[in-house]
Amino acid sequence: MGVSESSVKRWCDRGALGSSRTAGGHRRIPLHEFLSFIKAGRYELVRPEELGLPVTSGQTDRVLERAARQFQRALVAGDEAIARRVVLDLFLANHRCSAIGDLVIAEAFHGIGAQWDCGDLEVYQERRGCEICLRCLHDLRRALYEPADSTFTAFGGTPSGDPYLLPTTIIEVVLRECGWRAASLGNSIPLTSMAAAIRDARPQLFWLSVSHIPDEQAFLADYSQLVKSVPHDVALVVGGRALHEGLRRQMTFAAFCDDFRRLESFATTLMHSTLRGRVGQQQASQN
Numbered sequence: 072m073g074v075s076e077s078s079v080k081r082w083c084d085r086g087a088l089g090s091s092r093t094a095g096g097h098r099r100i101p102l103h104e105f106l107s108f109i110k111a112g113r114y115e116l117v118r119p120e121e122l123g124l125p126v127t128s129g130q131t132d133r134v135l136e137r138a139a140r141q142f143q144r145a146l147v148a149g150d151e152a153i154a155r156r157v158v159l160d161l162f163l164a165n166h167r168c169s170a171i172g173d174l175v176i177a178e179a180f181h182g183i184g185a186q187w188d189c190g191d192l193e194v195y196q197e198r199r200g201c202e203i204c205l206r207c208l209h210d211l212r213r214a215l216y217e218p219a220d221s222t223f224t225a226f227g228g229t230p231s232g233d234p235y236l237l238p239t240t241i242i243e244v245v246l247r248e249c250g251w252r253a254a255s256l257g258n259s260i261p262l263t264s265m266a267a268a269i270r271d272a273r274p275q276l277f278w279l280s281v282s283h284i285p286d287e288q289a290f291l292a293d294y295s296q297l298v299k300s301v302p303h304d305v306a307l308v309v310g311g312r313a314l315h316e317g318l319r320r321q322m323t324f325a326a327f328c329d330d331f332r333r334l335e336s337f338a339t340t341l342m343h344s345t346l347r348g349r350v351g352q353q354q355a356s357q358n
């Protein structure tokens with residue numbers, strides 16, 4: 072951070088910077104606590120490489136639109152350092168992960184799709200770009216706080232035959248940022264197996280990310296079986312480019328969201344209404 076050791080100790084002792092003590096009496100600061108402190112105080116991250124993070128540019132007020140173009144260029148060129156720096160800078164500049172997902176990552180990949188369509192891109196460039204992007208998302212995941220309790224648990228993934236990993240990985244990060252204990256199960260999971268995961272772990276929210284459906288009739292049949300097995304207290308949220316209106320009309324769900332910012336507001340509302348419900352129950356039992 073470029074500040075003195077005694078300042079850091081003082082912040083820790085005042086509780087301004089979350090820390091714990093090691094057995095030897097040293098202060099230990101979790102990475103997510105440190106990054107939230109930097110974000111809240113608008114401090115500069117002087118030597119991010121010491122923490123295994125990409126070197127930031129120092130320009131924290133990036134405009135998302137410009138960032139999307141820069142991110143796309145870095146992905147196409149295979150420049151991982153720049154791609155990771157763009158994403159981390161946006162995060163440190165207090166942009167929500169949902170906005171980074173919608174306005175930078177999805178935008179950059181739409182651009183990559185268009186370049187690929189016009190024959191301006193080799194297949195390897197697209198695949199390499201996806202790998203780099205997954206590593207950028209991993210950086211965000213490391214930077215976020217992991218809730219210790221499982222009050223708000225969420226998981227999800229993509230159904231059989233859907234190889235698209237980016238949306239489900241972005242959702243994990245978006246929900247973690249709003250305080251959910253969220254985990255992506257990955258891609259191409261049979262819906263019967265998703266039903267088993269829901270039965271085993273009973274999350275409050277389950278997301279199904281659908282970007283490609285090899286056989287729509289088979290998908291609808293498996294989906295209706297999944298819905299029958301989902302308990303009423305689990306919110307089933309669906310989204311993804313393959314869920315066109317005609318298909319959605321034949322499906323039942325708690326919410327369809329067409330981007331990550333809508334998913335974030337749905338998940339936040341769900342958290343608040345659950346908490347309100349609990350307070351109401353406590354008050355009723357006290358009366």
Ligand code: B12
Binds near residue numbers: 172176232282311331
């Ligand atoms: C990367 C990519 C791939 C990779 C994916 C790798 C990986 N590990 O994820 C691979 C190599 C698998 C692939 C394969 C193919 N692809 Co492809 N692919 C893309 C590309 C470039 C990016 C997709 C992506 O991840 N975008 C990032 C996400 C975040 O954006 P998004 O999908 O738009 O999501 C938005 C919303 O839908 C929403 N959302 C998405 N999911 C969810 C889920 C929930 C719960 C919620 C709430 C919201 C939500 O959030 C986003 C908004 O911000 C797109 C181009 C594009 N325009 O997107 C083509 C694209 C989707 N692919 C295309 C094609 C044609 C193919 C292939 C058929 C190519 C081929 N001939 O083999 C195969 C299909 C193989 C198969 N079995 O499915 C076409 C589809 C055309 C069409 N009309 O459907 C596209 C549009 C490219 C193009 N311009 O032609 N592809």
